[in-house]
Amino acid sequence: MNAAYVLQSGPDPFQAVNDVLNSPYVRIGFWLVASFFVVLWLSLAYWTFVDADRRGAARFFWGGVAFVFPFMGTLIYLIVRPPEYILDSRERELDLAVLEREIKHRVDLCPNCRSIVEKDYLLCPECDRDLKKLCEGCDRPLELSWGTCPYCAMVQSNKNVSR
Ligand SMILES: [Zn+2]
Numbered sequence: 001m002n003a004a005y006v007l008q009s010g011p012d013p014f015q016a017v018n019d020v021l022n023s024p025y026v027r028i029g030f031w032l033v034a035s036f037f038v039v040l041w042l043s044l045a046y047w048t049f050v051d052a053d054r055r056g057a058a059r060f061f062w063g064g065v066a067f068v069f070p071f072m073g074t075l076i077y078l079i080v081r082p083p084e085y086i087l088d089s090r091e092r093e094l095d096l097a098v099l100e101r102e103i104k105h106r107v108d109l110c111p112n113c114r115s116i117v118e119k120d121y122l123l124c125p126e127c128d129r130d131l132k133k134l135c136e137g138c139d140r141p142l143e144l145s146w147g148t149c150p151y152c153a154m155v156q157s158n159k160n161v162s163r
């Protein structure tokens, strides 16, 4: 026991506090709180490891940091971690690729003046060059070189090819 407590006489408030602190219930309570924090710390370290992996960060480094510096390590990781999952960024790249493809499919360049023309333009609005001919059967725009319409299988007489 602390010497300061022994010197005091009469009802000792510190002794009362000491008794409370030494009671089994309080001890169990401390144990529970302490183990709660240990579990929280280990879960956070594990979560940091997994999250760093998903975001393409150095998972062993960040998992280690979160383990060695309880709570603070995870907090620092939360501040500097990459903003998005690898899957998300891959998905976005894929979306961009699809969009690019779509644009390429719908849009063409005039072979004469290089201005942007839509795929179904019959002539270039900038230089008047013929780009497509209309199918004689179904009126769809066809390449000038096509002899047969791929939509309705009508053989073209090529009379409206002009150059
Ligand atoms: Zn043109």
Ligand SMILES: [Zn+2]
Residues within 6 Å of the ligand: 135, 136, 137, 138, 139, 140, 149, 150, 151, 152, 153, 154
């Ligand atoms: Zn046709």
